[in-house]
Amino acid sequence: MKVALFIPCYIDQFYPNVAVATLELLEKLGCEIVYPLNQTCCGQPMANAGFEHLSKDCDNNFVENFSGFDYIVSPSGSCTLHLKEHLHGTDIQASTHIRQHIYELSEFMTDVLKVEKLEAKFPYKVGLHQSCHGQRGLKLTQMSELVAEPFSKTERLLNMVEGISIVALDRKDECCGFGGTFCVSEEAVSVKMGKDRVTDHTKHEAEFIVGSDVSCLMHLEGIMKRQGSKMKVKHIAEILNSAVS
Amino acid sequence: MFFVIKKSLTHNSFTHNSKMNHIKIDHATASLAFNKDEEHVNWHDETLWFVRSKRDKAVFQIPEWEKLREAGSQIKNHVLSNLHDLLTQFETNATENGITVHWAADAQEHNEIIYAILEKEGVNRMVKSKSMLTEECHLNEFLKTKGIEVIDSDLGERIVQMRNEPPSHIVLPAIHLKKSEVGETFHKHLGTEKGATDPQYLTEAARLHLRDTFLTRKVALTGVNFAIAETGGFVVCTNEGNADMGVHLADVHIATMGFEKIIPRAEHLGVFLRLLARSATGQPITTFSSHFHKPRTGQQMHLVIVDNGRSKQLGRPDFRNSLKCIRCAACFNTCPVYRRSGGHSYHTAIAGPIGSILAPNLDMAQNADLPFASTLCGSCSNVCPVKIDIHEQLYKWRQVLVKEGHVSSVKSIGIKSMASVLSSPSFYRTAGKLGRFLMKNTPFVVNNNLNVWYQQREMPEVPKESFRDWYLARGKENK
Numbered sequence: 001m002k003v004a005l006f007i008p009c010y011i012d013q014f015y016p017n018v019a020v021a022t023l024e025l026l027e028k029l030g031c032e033i034v035y036p037l038n039q040t041c042c043g044q045p046m047a048n049a050g051f052e053h054l055s056k057d058c059d060n061n062f063v064e065n066f067s068g069f070d071y072i073v074s075p076s077g078s079c080t081l082h083l084k085e086h087l088h089g090t091d092i093q094a095s096t097h098i099r100q101h102i103y104e105l106s107e108f109m110t111d112v113l114k115v116e117k118l119e120a121k122f123p124y125k126v127g128l129h130q131s132c133h134g135q136r137g138l139k140l141t142q143m144s145e146l147v148a149e150p151f152s153k154t155e156r157l158l159n160m161v162e163g164i165s166i167v168a169l170d171r172k173d174e175c176c177g178f179g180g181t182f183c184v185s186e187e188a189v190s191v192k193m194g195k196d197r198v199t200d201h202t203k204h205e206a207e208f209i210v211g212s213d214v215s216c217l218m219h220l221e222g223i224m225k226r227q228g229s230k231m232k233v234k235h236i237a238e239i240l241n242s243a244v245s
Numbered sequence: 246m247f248f249v250i251k252k253s254l255t256h257n258s259f260t261h262n263s264k265m266n267h268i269k270i271d272h273a274t275a276s277l278a279f280n281k282d283e284e285h286v287n288w289h290d291e292t293l294w295f296v297r298s299k300r301d302k303a304v305f306q307i308p309e310w311e312k313l314r315e316a317g318s319q320i321k322n323h324v325l326s327n328l329h330d331l332l333t334q335f336e337t338n339a340t341e342n343g344i345t346v347h348w349a350a351d352a353q354e355h356n357e358i359i360y361a362i363l364e365k366e367g368v369n370r371m372v373k374s375k376s377m378l379t380e381e382c383h384l385n386e387f388l389k390t391k392g393i394e395v396i397d398s399d400l401g402e403r404i405v406q407m408r409n410e411p412p413s414h415i416v417l418p419a420i421h422l423k424k425s426e427v428g429e430t431f432h433k434h435l436g437t438e439k440g441a442t443d444p445q446y447l448t449e450a451a452r453l454h455l456r457d458t459f460l461t462r463k464v465a466l467t468g469v470n471f472a473i474a475e476t477g478g479f480v481v482c483t484n485e486g487n488a489d490m491g492v493h494l495a496d497v498h499i500a501t502m503g504f505e506k507i508i509p510r511a512e513h514l515g516v517f518l519r520l521l522a523r524s525a526t527g528q529p530i531t532t533f534s535s536h537f538h539k540p541r542t543g544q545q546m547h548l549v550i551v552d553n554g555r556s557k558q559l560g561r562p563d564f565r566n567s568l569k570c571i572r573c574a575a576c577f578n579t580c581p582v583y584r585r586s587g588g589h590s591y592h593t594a595i596a597g598p599i600g601s602i603l604a605p606n607l608d609m610a611q612n613a614d615l616p617f618a619s620t621l622c623g624s625c626s627n628v629c630p631v632k633i634d635i636h637e638q639l640y641k642w643r644q645v646l647v648k649e650g651h652v653s654s655v656k657s658i659g660i661k662s663m664a665s666v667l668s669s670p671s672f673y674r675t676a677g678k679l680g681r682f683l684m685k686n687t688p689f690v691v692n693n694n695l696n697v698w699y700q701q702r703e704m705p706e707v708p709k710e711s712f713r714d715w716y717l718a719r720g721k722e723n724k
Contacts, residue, residue, distance in 0.1 A: 007712050007713075009667065009673065009677075011712065012677070012711050012712045012713055013677045013680070013681060013708075013711055014681075014705040014706075014707070014708065015705070015708070016708050016710065016711055016712035016715055017708070019712035019715075020712065020715060023716075035713075035716050037670075037713065037717075038670035039670070040667045040668070040669075040670055040673040041667040041673070043667070045660075045663060045667070046660055046663060046664050046667075047640075047644075048621065048640065048643070049643065049647075049656070049660050050617075050643030050644050050646055050647035050652060051644075051647055051657075051660045051661075051664065052644050053644070053647075053648070054660065054661060054664040055664060057664070057665075057668030057669075058664065058667050058668045060668075061668055061669075061670065132620065132621070132622035132623055132624075133621075133623075136622065136623035136624070136626075136627065137623065143624075143627055144301070145301075145579065145624060145627035145628045146311065146627055147304055147305055147307070147308065147310035147311055148311065171294070173624075174581055175581045175620050175622035175624070177581065177620060178620065179619070179620030179621065179622075180620075180621075181617075182617070182619070182620050183698065184697040184698055185273060185617060185656075186272070186273045186276060186582070186617070186618060187273075187277070187697050187698075187700060187701070188273070188276050188277040188279075188280040189273075189276045189280065189582050189585050189586050189618075190620075191700075191701040191702065192280055192283070192286060192585045193581050193582070193585060193620075194702075196290070196585075218705055219702065221703075221705070222698070222702030222703045222704065222705070223701065223702050225702075225703035226701060226702055226703050
């Protein structure tokens with residue numbers, strides 16, 4: 001199984017540890033991973049700001065880098081969703097193949113690798129932050145608004161980790177307020193939303209906010225650091241890849 | 246990036262009163278002001294979250310909820326595809342019932358039709374129960390210029406009317422006000438005791454004041470929740486019974502509706518009445534679901550059917566299904582942005598996520614900020630009882646607004662340069678390296694007040710290398 005790793009631009013630049021953990025985890029699970037060297041971005045920053053028409057070159061670059069793989073995996077629900085819905089490079093066939101074969105990490109581990117157990121240990125209390133695009137877009141977890149059977153691909157994987165304790169939150173799937181350019185164009189509401197998410201996790205004594213999207217975590221971490229909070233953020237890859245010692 | 250723009254409330258030319266003719270403040274600026282009082286924001290958020298939670302409890306009581314939503318959605322799709330036939334069928338049946346049907350192309354015509362009825366009756370006052378359409382058409386302000394006084398009989402609407410404010414929510418018009426603020430308003434306008442906050446006492450005062458209004462008005466206006474093509478009748482839903490109080494005591498009943506309120510058959514009420522109240526307030530059904538079919542002996546009944554931009558929206562394939570909306574406001578209550586910015590920040594009669602996809606249709610330039618007042622979290626689409634893809638339409642409106650030139654040039658330049666960096670792998674790597682270098686060695690370049698992110702958030706810590714650098718180094722080690 002030839003799997004390409006897509007590392008979103010801001011993870012590449014600011015959170016390389018998340019990318020390293022993703023790569024190591026997938027290798028441990030037996031995947032042959034290729035990291036195409038000329039990858040940049042999924043195009044979402046332009047598109048969500050209303051400039052989808054400017055993301056054509058970015059799309060073409062993506063298609064050039066990611067054609068010819070069985071699967072493409074990314075540690076970001078948001079970027080994955082954007083590609084699934086909006087990747088339209090000049091090469092239509094290659095674009096379609098990518099849209100149909102790109103997976104967010106926990107989705108890939110659940111639906112393709114069908115992981116049933118993991119060798120990992122993380123003896124801490126964590127709060128799970130659902131990224132909206134991962135949850136409502138990719139349906140990684142059942143949504144609180146719908147009258148439907150609960151499930152959570154992300155939580156199922158986390159529960160395989162030894163020693164972990166997932167705290168219950170007051171609002172289990174409220175948006176953190178990052179929202180791409182929203183985080184600066186609507187700074188006041190964005191920060192207030194983030195502060196309220198942090199409070200929900202603090203109130204339930206989480207030691208870590210855990211999520212499958214680094215963009216949410218970067219926003220929440222920025223707020224927590226400014227507040228002098230003791231809580232930290234972790235991407236699920238870092239936890240699922242944590243060593244058993 | 247939107248700067249202060251002079252507000253003209255509608256594309257019609259009638260004059261507004263001074264209060265309504267204020268300068269428009271864009272959503273982000275208004276939200277910044279709203280967030281100055283964090284305690285108040287917390288209260289507003291919790292209050293509306295409570296309504297969302299009530300909605301959840303109510304919908305989880307019926308296992309077939311999702312099927313009910315699907316049924317509502319399909320009936321409304323059918324309506325939008327058969328509007329002409331349904332509306333003419335309705336007109337025929339309503340006319341046979343003795344209802345006078347009027348057609349209004351826009352807000353101006355709507356207001357003129359109502360004024361003509363009032364003028365003919367020789368009255369200078371009218372009682373009105375809740376109608377968002379009259380807010381959309383700015384009927385009260387129009388009638389005021391003609392010397393006609395309108396009293397809103399919905400309690401929340403009466404409160405905001407006394408304060409000379411627009412409603413901040415389509416179901417809960419005064420939800421932005423605390424009990425103490427209502428007490429102050431009533432003290433000023435109804436002479437209640439200063440400092441009174443007891444809801445029972447305040448409601449009693451409003452009741453006495455409104456009772457007098459109901460008894461003395463010859464003309465009463467109501468909105469319409471559902472108009473039924475096969476019967477020519479219509480249904481008005483209220484919790485206070487104020488619509489009934491108004492029309493049963495008046496000689497003339499005027500009802501006014503956007504043309505999308507039509508449903509084919511009476512049996513479809515079995516779907517919509519269940520969807521509406523559970524979604525709106527978490528009630529199984531509204532306290533009063535009043536069915537009007539014909540005027541009682543000696544009474545006149547008028548019905549005004551309004552377009553006001555709806556045909557135009559119907560002609561936009563990406564946005565037409567926004568007309569399925571039944572005005573429950575579930576999308577307001579669930580919206581994390583609405584809860585933390587307040588209804589007035591949307592500067593339109595219909596606020597919230599649905600307002601943000603309806604308003605640009607009426608006036609793109611004035612409402613270009615609204616589709617950006619969202620994180621696209623998608624909760625709105627999930628609670629929508631008629632399954633409008635609200636968050637997807639917000640995304641699509643953004644594309645339209647940019648193409649039509651309604652986004653500032655500063656933003657355009659920024660996004661264009663971002664696009665060129667991200668389209669070129671080598672440019673991207675150089676920019677990334679440079680950015681990380683600057684953040685590490687000259688943090689003051691980014692950690693200052695010009696950086697909006699930094700105002701209330703720390704920047705991410707700079708790693709010693711990018712993932713790509715690490716990956717290449719690992720490759721060399723392994724060789």
